[in-house]
Amino acid sequence: MSFNEISLERALQRAKVENKLIFIDSYASYCLPCKQMDVEFKNQELASYFNKHFINVKVNMEGVKAKTYKNAFQIVFLPSLIFIDKNGNQKTKIDNLVSANELLSIGKFINNKYGPNAPLVASAPANSPKSASKKTTPIRKPTTVSKPKQAVVQKNPDIKFENSTPPVQEADEKILFVMGSENVPPDVMREEAYFRMQLMDGSHNDAAKKYLATQSEWLTETNMRFIFDFLNSSRTPTFEHLIKNKSAYIQLLGEAKVDQAIHIITNKELERGFPRPSIEEAEYLYRIKGSDNPKELASQYRLNLYYEQARFDEYIKYGFIYLDEFEENDHLKYNLSKLLQQKDDKKSLKKSRNLLESLIKSNKDNELYFLSLAQTYDKLNDRKKAVSTIKKAMQICKQKNITNNDVNNLYIKLTET
Structure with missing residues (x-):
């Protein structure tokens, strides 16, 4: 693929003259995944299509032109692959490795939708560099990548992320980080956790833990929203924090939203096949769900658990305890009678x-x-x-x-x- 190492202003001028979209590859010398992308760029079919339909720009994020691109398109992680139109409006940003075939599919999709032959659709400009502040733009959640349905991210298990960071050229510039880097500022760690959530590969949970480990105070608006976004189990310190500070979360997010999250997570735990929650955990889950009779529900859960596990002696024992403590239950009585019938002893x-x-x-x-x-x-x-x-x-x-x-x-x- 033929790349031009030119300024953003020059790239926009060329795009208007040639009536093309712009494809930007941002990289750094320390970024191993960026080097892997260079291999993908050598694909003949990919190179032929992109050379014909795009102004291809390569930006060294350690170089003098980096700041303009970084501020205009909120580049935080490398590699970042960005598609923009001739007016500088960002159409798609990809913050991870993709294969040549996938990038080709995405490129065709973007060109067909936004290129010179695309149908005219009124749309508001987005991420225009003209409106970008001269100062560093605050980090925001990564833009969701719009990809054609058939495009699937190809994960390369042989690629390992670099654990170093580039030198800072100017005092007010942000450092760019490769995914998984060490010694990352908390704001960037939070950003990475949100990005990994989009990957849907489970890595966001560890990223969230790493960020929260840097926070001495969780009861801030930013951290409470972060904790709520990453809730996934009742067996976590974050869920315990939500329950302990439920009134604060309700004040911030609303009662309906908080109660719904608790209901979903507790039900997921109670219905989990393996390992099943203990009896004590079940009673705790029913209690925090706000059930009127958590002890009775936990007793029913215990009986169902014993029956599923064929622990029939315990089922019989606790079945009679249930009948003594709670209301009549015909189904339980019948099950007990059939199990006792199989024992054959007179008692x-x-x-x-x-x-x-x-x-x-x-x-x-x-x-x-x-x-x-x-x-x-x-x-x-x-x-x-x-x-x-x-x-x-x-x-x-x-x-x-x-x-x-x-x-x-x-x-x-x-x-x-």
Whole structure:
């Protein structure tokens, strides 16, 4: 690809004369990912298209022309690949490595949308260098990259980021940093965390931790907004900070927004497959959700957990505790009766019988309850009650006009022997 190392003013003049868009590659000698991009720029198809449709500008961010570009387009991380129109309006900025094929797709997309043959669409100028202050522009959140749908960032595992920073040329200039650099000012670390969030590769969590580790006071507006933006789990100091200072977050962000975030995170934790929250964690999560009965909900959670893990002895133990402490639960009673029925010892069978008889008092048309009770009577060698109970199950099936093979088979077994 043919690059021009020219000033922004000169690049804009050429773009107007040649009626082209401008592509800017910002780099530095210490930036290893920038060197990798130089390899991608040698792609013949990419070079041919960009040489034809763009004014290609290469900016050494350690050089004398760097400040104008840096201030105009808020360049913080390297490499930064920027597309602008002939009036200096930024269209797209990419702050990470891309492959030649991806950059070609993005270039075609930008040229088709904003180039000389693009349909005329009224739009407000953005990031015009004419309006850029002579002083250093404050760091802002990185601009979201507008890419064609088929473009996917190619991550190169062989590239390692440099841990050094360039010398400062002027006292009021910001230093540019490669992603992952050490000894980075907190403001830039915060900026990097937001950028990594856009990458959606999980690296934003570590970046957020690094930034917050530099902050002695979290209860500032900037840090509270940052913490809220990066909430992802109830098992983090940031979530604990939110809960501890909930009233302050509500004052800053609004009650509905804060409550919604807490609800989403607690539900995600409670529904997590592995590792499941402990019983104590479950009760804590229900409590901070604002549930009216966190202890009861945690007890239900405990029972579901034991049942899923086939810890049936514990399920039976805590099932009876639940029935003593909280409201009647027919589903729980039935599960307990079936588990006790499988034990075959008389004590367990009698408990199963008592549960089923209790269920039938309030559910006189449930054939499954009568079937289970008949099975329990049969195991207790109470043949008379077993027969009368299975006959009742048969009557219910007939009234409902349904067939239950288990009911039929037990009826045959009990009446033909």
